[in-house]
Amino acid sequence: MSGTVTAVAPSNLAFVKYWGARDLERAIPRHPSVSMALSRCRSRCTVAPRPDDGDEVLLAREGGELEVAPEDFAEPVLRHVERLRRRAGGGASLRVATRNNFPTGAGLASSASGFAALTMACARVFGLQPSPEELSVLARSSGSGSAARSTLGGYVQWPESDDDLEGAAARLAPAEHWDLRDVVALVDPGRKEVSSREGHRRAESSPHFRRRLQLVPERLAEVRGAIRERDLRRLGPVLETEAVELHLVAMSSRPPVFYWSPGTLRVMEAVRSLRTEEGIGAYYTIDAGPNVHVICRPQDEERVVERMRALRPVRSVLRDRVGAGPRYDGEHLL
Amino acid sequence: MSGTVTAVAPSNLAFVKYWGARDLERAIPRHPSVSMALSRCRSRCTVAPRPDDGDEVLLAREGGELEVAPEDFAEPVLRHVERLRRRAGGGASLRVATRNNFPTGAGLASSASGFAALTMACARVFGLQPSPEELSVLARSSGSGSAARSTLGGYVQWPESDDDLEGAAARLAPAEHWDLRDVVALVDPGRKEVSSREGHRRAESSPHFRRRLQLVPERLAEVRGAIRERDLRRLGPVLETEAVELHLVAMSSRPPVFYWSPGTLRVMEAVRSLRTEEGIGAYYTIDAGPNVHVICRPQDEERVVERMRALRPVRSVLRDRVGAGPRYDGEHLL
Numbered sequence: 001m002s003g004t005v006t007a008v009a010p011s012n013l014a015f016v017k018y019w020g021a022r023d024l025e026r027a028i029p030r031h032p033s034v035s036m037a038l039s040r041c042r043s044r045c046t047v048a049p050r051p052d053d054g055d056e057v058l059l060a061r062e063g064g065e066l067e068v069a070p071e072d073f074a075e076p077v078l079r080h081v082e083r084l085r086r087r088a089g090g091g092a093s094l095r096v097a098t099r100n101n102f103p104t105g106a107g108l109a110s111s112a113s114g115f116a117a118l119t120m121a122c123a124r125v126f127g128l129q130p131s132p133e134e135l136s137v138l139a140r141s142s143g144s145g146s147a148a149r150s151t152l153g154g155y156v157q158w159p160e161s162d163d164d165l166e167g168a169a170a171r172l173a174p175a176e177h178w179d180l181r182d183v184v185a186l187v188d189p190g191r192k193e194v195s196s197r198e199g200h201r202r203a204e205s206s207p208h209f210r211r212r213l214q215l216v217p218e219r220l221a222e223v224r225g226a227i228r229e230r231d232l233r234r235l236g237p238v239l240e241t242e243a244v245e246l247h248l249v250a251m252s253s254r255p256p257v258f259y260w261s262p263g264t265l266r267v268m269e270a271v272r273s274l275r276t277e278e279g280i281g282a283y284y285t286i287d288a289g290p291n292v293h294v295i296c297r298p299q300d301e302e303r304v305v306e307r308m309r310a311l312r313p314v315r316s317v318l319r320d321r322v323g324a325g326p327r328y329d330g331e332h333l334l
Numbered sequence: 335m336s337g338t339v340t341a342v343a344p345s346n347l348a349f350v351k352y353w354g355a356r357d358l359e360r361a362i363p364r365h366p367s368v369s370m371a372l373s374r375c376r377s378r379c380t381v382a383p384r385p386d387d388g389d390e391v392l393l394a395r396e397g398g399e400l401e402v403a404p405e406d407f408a409e410p411v412l413r414h415v416e417r418l419r420r421r422a423g424g425g426a427s428l429r430v431a432t433r434n435n436f437p438t439g440a441g442l443a444s445s446a447s448g449f450a451a452l453t454m455a456c457a458r459v460f461g462l463q464p465s466p467e468e469l470s471v472l473a474r475s476s477g478s479g480s481a482a483r484s485t486l487g488g489y490v491q492w493p494e495s496d497d498d499l500e501g502a503a504a505r506l507a508p509a510e511h512w513d514l515r516d517v518v519a520l521v522d523p524g525r526k527e528v529s530s531r532e533g534h535r536r537a538e539s540s541p542h543f544r545r546r547l548q549l550v551p552e553r554l555a556e557v558r559g560a561i562r563e564r565d566l567r568r569l570g571p572v573l574e575t576e577a578v579e580l581h582l583v584a585m586s587s588r589p590p591v592f593y594w595s596p597g598t599l600r601v602m603e604a605v606r607s608l609r610t611e612e613g614i615g616a617y618y619t620i621d622a623g624p625n626v627h628v629i630c631r632p633q634d635e636e637r638v639v640e641r642m643r644a645l646r647p648v649r650s651v652l653r654d655r656v657g658a659g660p661r662y663d664g665e666h667l668l
Binding site for chain 2 (some may be wrong): 207208210215240241244245248251252256257260261262263264265266268269272293313
């Protein structure tokens with residue numbers, strides 16, 4: 001259909017985490033975060049004008065068929081479409097279709113890639129023509145802070161400076177700079193009773209949150225230095241410290257938030273033993289869920305995958321790597 | 335044999351934890367801790383003069399037979415015997431025999447009960463006649479801080495005041511004051527690669543340790559108030575906060591220390607669901623290891639035991655309760 005636009009945006013994996021916000025509604029963080037754009041975990045979003053009706057949100061099931069999205073998925077999408085239309089000074093009603101090419105419900109963040117792709121598609125269909133910086137800020141305005149990082153490829157910091165926490169993401173290095181692999185160990189989930197959003201909100205109630213804010217600047221500098229020098233031995237310990245600290249803040253929030261499942265600990269232990277017993281440079285990081293991302297060099301990927309597959313609580317293993325970032329293409333869902 | 339003395343001392347379970355020390359060698363803590371003496375988990379220690387030879391340390395195996403203790407067990411025992419003999423101005427060489435009536439190697443702290451019983455037995459055989467306060471301080475001088483709490487029964491704070499961190503433990507309430515039960519879920523251990531002693535030492539390197547020190551006074555007050563009022567709903571949340579915070583400090587120490595195993599998380603989750611789904615007042619606490627102590631009222635003990643037994647990673651369940659404290663008796667091991 002004429003006027004149809006499709007954007008594809010990657011998920012991203014935070015090395016220095018975004019947890020707790022100055023303004024949660026607008027996703028204004030307390031400090032910058034740094035991430036790596038992924039290559040295979042991504043969202044595809046097609047928008048098509050629908051002149052005679054209201055907005056509609058469709059979601060692809062695992063088989064690929066589109067169906068009307070459940071309300072908890074559709075509602076923030078509809079609000080973001082409306083926000084972008086207002087920003088453009090008006091525009092047609094839209095049919096919006098989204099497909100994630102990674103298992104939904106696996107606890108992998110899909111809001112970052114989903115809102116980045118939605119923002120790009122809507123921006124074009126509404127004729128907004130944002131600069132890259134404006135695009136990042138528009139994506140963030142969805143309420144998903146990490147979406148601000150998914151509008152860029154390679155290694156990304158958001159916001160660029162801690163002098164302007166409402167600012168855009170900036171690329172630290174392109175994907176070609178450093179070929180890092182991400183072996184994702186999907187584990188038997190515990191009950192995820194608390195959404196990431198609620199976890200963010202509670203973060204401020206942790207007695208350890210303020211201390212974390214003091215610790216982050218040094219980690220940001222360390223991570224940027226490690227990326228610049230392509231030094232995994234320098235990056236790795238910061239990854240693991242950040243991974244654990246997010247959960248320490250969560251578990252000490254009031255009421256406490258527990259995202260780790262028993263399998264999470266098993267994987268962490270296996271990663272440490274890959275290092276100590278086999279000398280393999282593999283390091284874990286963990287988002288607000290039970291799954292573990294294991295970062296390593298290309299030559300170690302096979303061994304890491306093998307080790308993860310051998311662990312009983314690991315249901316499946318995804319292989320991903322640093323990716324080039326979002327794009328528009330012609331493979332429409334509608 | 336004439337001159338033979340036997341003392342029995344309980345293990346104890348800390349509600350507010352001792353973690354990190356001002357002086358680790360002498361076990362001078364940074365703040366008071368509060369514990370409950372246990373009833374069934376205890377150590378029996380018999381000492382007998384051995385005039386024609388040097389000191390010797392025997393340890394009972396699970397079957398009960400005594401054998402010469404391995405060096406890592408014997409060495410601190412021998413040093414403590416020598417310390418107490420010097421304090422008494424001299425005395426005979428001793429044969430020392432110890433038996434723990436809870437599974438050794440199960441990761442349950444045996445140094446508290448063991449050193450308390452040893453201190454009592456040696457004090458008597460060397461004619462020291464310490465006051466209760468002196469006894470607590472002598473037990474602590476072994477290097478096991480929690481031994482200072484095991485010289486008393488019921489609910490105990492050590493040291494009594496944070497104005498004198500070298501001071502003795504004091505009883506907050508006798509066992510009869512409040513019949514609390516401790517259901518111990520022994521889980522498949524991960525590798526305990528780091529001793530509690532080394533964990534204590536590393537605690538100071540955690541960026542969250544200083545903050546913890548600021549948080550403890552309020553928790554001490556809360557726990558004392560809850561014990562006074564026999565209010566489990568008030569005690570429980572502090573227990574769980576303290577349990578998690580010890581591990582939070584451990585996991586953020588440098589290098590990090592991980593004591594939880596996958597089963598630990600499974601038990602924690604089950605305890606929370608006993609509360610939320612069945613309305614049972616059960617709360618966990620965890621020492622420097624993977625096992626979980628579930629505190630509850632007598633009328634809920636059966637249901638807690640049943641639930642723990644149904645969990646796959648739980649190898650066995652011990653039932654314990656608040657206990658009356660140490661004593662001398664005539665059932666000698668030698």
